[in-house]
Amino acid sequence: MSFPSAPADYRPSPTLLQGKTILVTGAGDGIGRSAALAYAAHGATVVLLGRTESKLEAVYDEIEAAGGPRPGLVVLDLATASEDNAIHLASGLAQEFPHLDGLLHNASILGERRPVESAGYAAWQEVMQVNVNAQFLLTRYLLPLLQAAPAASIIFTSSGVGRNGRAYWGAYAVSKFATEGFMQVLADELENTSRVRVNSLNPGPTNTAMRRTAYPGERPTDNPAPEDIMATYLFLMGDDSAGITGRAFNAR
Ligand SMILES: NC(=O)c1ccc[n+]([C@@H]2O[C@H](COP(=O)([O-])OP(=O)(O)OC[C@H]3O[C@@H](n4cnc5c(N)ncnc54)[C@H](OP(=O)(O)O)[C@@H]3O)[C@@H](O)[C@H]2O)c1
Known part of the structure; x- marks a missing residue:
């Protein structure tokens, strides 16, 4: 099965996200950091959410130094x-914003990768908490702000192992199947009644801390850097994807 990406010749307008407010989870590192920088560079006020304050502050400073709109910063550990x-x-x-135009669910943890027969319950629960339950909580309570926007986009971050199960990927793979399911349920609920579109996006192998942990034998630079896979992140977040909902995308 193949999954669509942004059109090959997609060139987002520099003002694609001007005037929009977008919350990114896991914005301090990896793909979330690059998405936050890319959204700000295209005009968005980005609310940076993550668990490590110093990393969020570094992204905040980078956005300000580049002349982007002043971001928001929320320190929240999704595990708790x-x-x-x-x-x-x-x-x-x-209180700060009349509405929210976008929500990128990006933060996730890998958890244990081992056979189900020896998997730990606590580790399983932590993955489900961060990768699934926290997404529910944020979506559930941010939905009114998203529905108040003229048009809003929710992006759920998927994975190849959330579309085809693979041995030893345990809770992580199951959490990504749940993420795809959540995307479909929400998109179906909102399709005819709301201007909120909901899609999933699999970044594919990308040179981040998570990928380096999952594949220690790989040469990291064989995979693209997060900043090199941003076209579909921008396409799905901006109005160029208006009307597209309930679909599973690949970043490349
Ligand atoms: N990289 C890949 O090859 C790849 C492939 C397929 C799918 N994905 C998906 O893409 C997304 C981003 O992955 P990545 O590779 O960028 O991973 P990463 O480098 O490990 O970054 C994950 C981000 O999530 C944050 N985070 C983790 N646990 C958190 C918690 N409990 N509360 C709040 N924030 C938390 C991290 O914060 P700290 O930095 O403070 O720990 C970090 O900012 C994930 O959903 C992942 O499953 C990645």
Whole structure:
């Protein structure tokens, strides 16, 4: 089965995201960091959410130094995030912004990669908490702000092992199947009643800390850097993808 990407000749307008407010989870490192920088470079006010304050501050400084709109910064560990945290986040954002135009669910953890017969329950639960439950909490409570936008986009981050199961990928693979399922359920619910579109995006092998951990034998530079795979992240977040919902994309 093949999955679409942004058109091969896609060249986003420099003002693609001007005036939009976009929340990115896991914005301090890897693909989330690059997406936050790319969104800001195309005019968005980016709300940087992550668990390591110093990394978020570094991204904040990079955006400001490049002349981008002043970002928001939210330190939240999704492994322990509660319903109250999500409610508090939504009410805090509602005081600052009239609406939210985009939500990139990017933060994930790899967890254990081992046979199911020896997998640990605590490790399984942590992966499900960060990769699935936290996505539910943020989506559930940010939805009113997204629905208040003239047009909004939610992107869920998938993986190849969330579309075809593979031995030893355990909770991570199952969490990505759940992510695809969540995307489909939400897209179907919102299709005829809302201007919020919902899609999933598999970045493919990308040179980040997660990839280097998962494939220690690989030469890291054989995979593209996060900043080199941003076309589909921009396409799906901006109005060029208006009307597209419920679809599973590949970044390349
Ligand atoms: N890289 C690949 O080849 C690849 C392939 C397929 C899919 N993906 C998916 O792409 C997305 C980004 O992956 P990546 O490669 O950029 O991974 P990464 O380099 O490990 O970055 C993950 C980001 O998520 C944050 N994060 C992790 N646990 C968190 C928590 N409990 N609370 C808040 N933030 C948390 C990390 O924060 P800290 O930096 O503070 O730890 C980091 O900013 C993930 O959904 C991943 O599954 C990646």
